[in-house]
Every structure is written in C-alpha cells, then in structure tokens.
Amino acid sequence: MGRLAGCGVFDPVGDRVGRVRDVVVVYRKSSSPRVVGLVVEIPGRRRVFVSIGRITSIGSGQVITTGLINVRRFEQRGGEVRVIAEMIGRTVSFVNRSGDAVVEDVAVEKNRAGTWEVSQLFVRRPKHSASPFSRGSTEFATWQEVREQIRAGENQSAEHLIATYSDLKPADLANTLLDLPRERMLAVVGELPDNRLADVLEEMVESDQLEVLAALGDNRAADVLDNMQADDAADLIAQLPEDEGEHLLTLMEPEEAEDVRMLLAYGHDTAGGLMSPDPLVLSAEATVAEALALIRKHELAPAMAAAVCVTLPPYETPTGRLLGIVHFQRMLRYPPHERLGSILDEGLEVQVDTSAAEVTRILASYNLVSVPVVNGEDGLVGVVTVDDVLDHLLPDDWRSHEADDDLHTGPTPTISDPTLEEGERV
Known part of the structure; x- marks a missing residue:
C-alpha cells in the first residue's frame, strides 16, 4: 500500500x-x-x-x-x-506465538480465483532497547497469523498514517483528513506537528477549522495559531466568541499576537483586513543580489516572493515611507550590483481602508501578483497578494466537498455503463 x-x-x-x-x-x-x-x-x-x-x-x-x-x-x-485510513497503524497480536505488533503496511494481490485480497501484512514489534535509535524488529505476516486487538473502525495509532500522507500538499491533506471518520481524524490531528497542522488548517473551511481548534486544547491551539499566517489566524480568531479569542491571543507568542491584533482592527473587506503583515522589505541602497537572495527563502509563498518593497527606515512594519516595489522579473534584467532604488516601480500601493473590490481592480488592471498596503503616513504595513483576494472573492465554502463539485472544471472521466461489476456503486 x-x-x-x-x-x-x-x-x-x-x-x-x-x-x-x-x-x-x-x-x-x-x-x-x-x-x-x-x-x-x-x-x-x-x-x-x-x-x-x-x-x-x-x-x-x-x-x-x-x-x-x-x-x-x-x-x-x-x-x-x-486500508490506509483505518488498517495501517492498527495493533495486532500473533495467533500461535506471543507478542503484539503494529501494522505498518499492507500488501494486496490477486488470488487464483481472480479476486483481489489482503495477502500480507508488514508489521513492527515493540522495541525492547532503551536506545532512541531502536524502532523494534519488523516482519511479514499473513492475515491468518494475526488477530486484531480492536474492532474495525476504532482508533489506532496515527503515526504510520501520518507517514503515509507525508508527501501530500496541505490542501490535499486537509481533504484527506476530512474524509476520515471523525475520531480517526482528530487522532491524526493530535499527532501532526504544529507547523504542518497550521498549514492544513489554512486550507479548511471555517466550520472545520473551529471543530479542529476546539479539540486541541487552549495551549496547543495557541501554538498552532502561532504557526499560521497572521491573516489566516486573524480570520479564524474572528469567528470565535470575543472572550475565547482574547484568551487564545494571550497564550500566543507576543510578536505573533501583535500582528493578529493589528489585522483584527481592520474591516474584513478592506486592504488592511486582507493583507499579510510580513512583506519583504529592503532599503534603496540594497542590491539586486541581496533582493534575489531574500526571495529565494524556501518558506516564502510564491506570491509573497514576487516582489520586494523598498522603504525608508525603519524596515520592520510599520516601516518608514514606502518608496516603491521591485518585481523579481525586473531584478533579473539588471546586474547583481544594481541598486534597488534605481529600478523602482512607484505609485503601486493602496491604503489600509481601500475596499477589497478596489484592491482586486488594481491587481487586475496592472497585472500584479501583490500590492503594498500603506497607512496614513505612507508607511508600509503589509501586502495583499492575489491568493488573499481569491480567498475573499470565492464563496465561503469553496474548500468544502460540495463546493469542489460546483467548481469542478477539469476533464471528467467517463461515467460507468449500466453493466455493474462486483462491488460497483449504484
């Protein structure tokens, strides 16, 4: 499997x-x-x-x-x-010998009768050494050689399921978790690292976010919110009762909580409410080489890395006056030693109270991936990216299964004919 x-x-x-x-x-x-x-x-x-x-x-x-x-x-x-959602990670005991093991993988094959069935289990016995590098011995076993210790559908270890899903993108993992039985989903959520869970939560609809957050406990919830993008964390906290949201903010890291509080102060449908408060900022004296090194950071989202904002000091938001922006494609046309101040695009910014509709119009009119957001003193406070605008424009439930059906525009496989094979759904 x-x-x-x-x-x-x-x-x-x-x-x-x-x-x-x-x-x-x-x-x-x-x-x-x-x-x-x-x-x-x-x-x-x-x-x-x-x-x-x-x-x-x-x-x-x-x-x-x-x-x-x-x-x-x-x-x-x-x-x-x-098999993956419910069988992998299950504890089994051996029928004719002592000891337990955990199912790590399952093999299926076609038998002589032409039927596909579970042929072997790959299991791991508990480790007997105190060494942190010991993981216990592994072996293959047939289905007849083992007996499950829990009934089908009950919770089992989530560790191996998480390993199976390790390569999934956050959006795909979010869908996968929501397809699991509720108790199984919450068990997997409990084992996910905070940063991975934060990425997954950002891809869920608000109702599912709130359900997961409620199951985490306050301290873990605050840790996960710390790892979320500030604008996503603000949107989530805004859905909570005021006292509950304030309590979580007090448990978060002060720097992260400060960003979220700032975003909560702006209207949901304004540039301030849509923006991310951590734009890429450099001085006018910085070089193209420095800017390219900055946008190469692997943790940056593509839309956020599309441009660098150039300001007067200080260079942490809220910054000094915004001088302009430099798009990465423009950087590629100049030598590494070129100063950013000499290749600026000026006049491409919006105020914090600019409506979401106007922000959308500006992005579309100038073919931008992102646009800086400034306060009344023209100091840079954030940046709105195209994905922020798409989140705002799409229906609230666009991430849900039902919305997936409505938004489905890809090539549709041929619908089955009336002759049903064994196990076919009707």
Whole structure:
C-alpha cells in the first residue's frame, strides 16, 4: 500500500484519470479481507469509488482501469474498511506465538480465483532497547497469523498514517483528513506537528477549522495559531466568541499576537483586513543580489516572493515611507550590483481602508501578483497578494466537498455503463 498510495490511475489509452488515495476492503470470516475497490482522487479534488472490477492491472507504480468510472463522490458503507485510513497503524497480536505488533503496511494481490485480497501484512514489534535509535524488529505476516486487538473502525495509532500522507500538499491533506471518520481524524490531528497542522488548517473551511481548534486544547491551539499566517489566524480568531479569542491571543507568542491584533482592527473587506503583515522589505541602497537572495527563502509563498518593497527606515512594519516595489522579473534584467532604488516601480500601493473590490481592480488592471498596503503616513504595513483576494472573492465554502463539485472544471472521466461489476456503486 505504501507504493500504491498516490500512484497514478490511467485509462486504457494512457490518459491520467486521477490518483489512488486508499483501498477499500471488506472482512470475511474464514479468509483474508477482500478488496472491493479503490478510492481515487480525480480532477477537482473529488474522491470517487472505483470498483475493483473496473481495474485491469495494478503494478509498476500505476493502476490501469477500463476507463469507465462513476464520478459520484465516495461514501464509505457499513462493513467497509479503508486500508490506509483505518488498517495501517492498527495493533495486532500473533495467533500461535506471543507478542503484539503494529501494522505498518499492507500488501494486496490477486488470488487464483481472480479476486483481489489482503495477502500480507508488514508489521513492527515493540522495541525492547532503551536506545532512541531502536524502532523494534519488523516482519511479514499473513492475515491468518494475526488477530486484531480492536474492532474495525476504532482508533489506532496515527503515526504510520501520518507517514503515509507525508508527501501530500496541505490542501490535499486537509481533504484527506476530512474524509476520515471523525475520531480517526482528530487522532491524526493530535499527532501532526504544529507547523504542518497550521498549514492544513489554512486550507479548511471555517466550520472545520473551529471543530479542529476546539479539540486541541487552549495551549496547543495557541501554538498552532502561532504557526499560521497572521491573516489566516486573524480570520479564524474572528469567528470565535470575543472572550475565547482574547484568551487564545494571550497564550500566543507576543510578536505573533501583535500582528493578529493589528489585522483584527481592520474591516474584513478592506486592504488592511486582507493583507499579510510580513512583506519583504529592503532599503534603496540594497542590491539586486541581496533582493534575489531574500526571495529565494524556501518558506516564502510564491506570491509573497514576487516582489520586494523598498522603504525608508525603519524596515520592520510599520516601516518608514514606502518608496516603491521591485518585481523579481525586473531584478533579473539588471546586474547583481544594481541598486534597488534605481529600478523602482512607484505609485503601486493602496491604503489600509481601500475596499477589497478596489484592491482586486488594481491587481487586475496592472497585472500584479501583490500590492503594498500603506497607512496614513505612507508607511508600509503589509501586502495583499492575489491568493488573499481569491480567498475573499470565492464563496465561503469553496474548500468544502460540495463546493469542489460546483467548481469542478477539469476533464471528467467517463461515467460507468449500466453493466455493474462486483462491488460497483449504484
């Protein structure tokens, strides 16, 4: 399953249909769980069920289908178990020998009868050494050699599931978590590092954000808010009761809380309410080489790294008077020693109280990725990026599954024909 998760799904002519996100099995009394289908993510981040009868081959890092797929959103049925979401990380005991182990991976293969089933488990025994480098021994076991210690659907260790999802982008991980059973989702959330959870929360709708935040406890919630972008943290805190939001602000790091408080003071539909309070700032004497080194930082979002703001001192927001901005593409046209003050774009800024509609018009009119925001003294206080504007313009629930369906504009796989294979959804 470790190799199957995330691999491409293709139709018979080689066109990509989507990516595998999970395998659905059903338990049987006297034999290994039978595979009934795959959960496949198709364009639009929609997850659909592909019956195993529609799969012609699995191997070499790809899955080939008949090309006939029902694009109705996947909904787990009673008796079904998702291998990655629910089986990996589960504790099992050995039938004919002592000891427990944790399932780290699952192998599926086609048997002689032509049915796909769970063939082997890759399990890890508890470590017996006190060394921090010891992880315990591993081995393969058949389904018949082990017995689960908990019933299907109950919580299990989230550690291995997190490892399986380690390569997912925050938006994809957010969708993946929301597809899990609630208790399982909260267990995984509890194990995610603060910075990773912060990225994931930024990709959720407000109702889901509030549910996750409430489950964290105040201290952990404050730590996660510290790791969020200040504008996203402000939007989230603004949804809380005033006393609860203020309590979380007192638990946050003072510097991070100060940025959030500043953003909360502005109207939601103004430049001040949309902006990020941490623009890239340099002096007019800084060189192109210095500016390019600054925007190369890997933690910067592409939109934020699109331009550098040039101001008078001080260079921390609120800065001295804004002199102008220099876009990275312009930097590439000049030698490394060129001073930023000599290649400025001037007059491209908005006031903190500029309406969101006007900010959008300016970005569109001048083909900008970002625009600086200044206060009454023309001091730089932040920058509005195109993704901030898109978040404002799109419906509040655009990140939800239902909105994904409405916004789905990618190529749609062929809907299945009336002849249903075993396990097909109707």
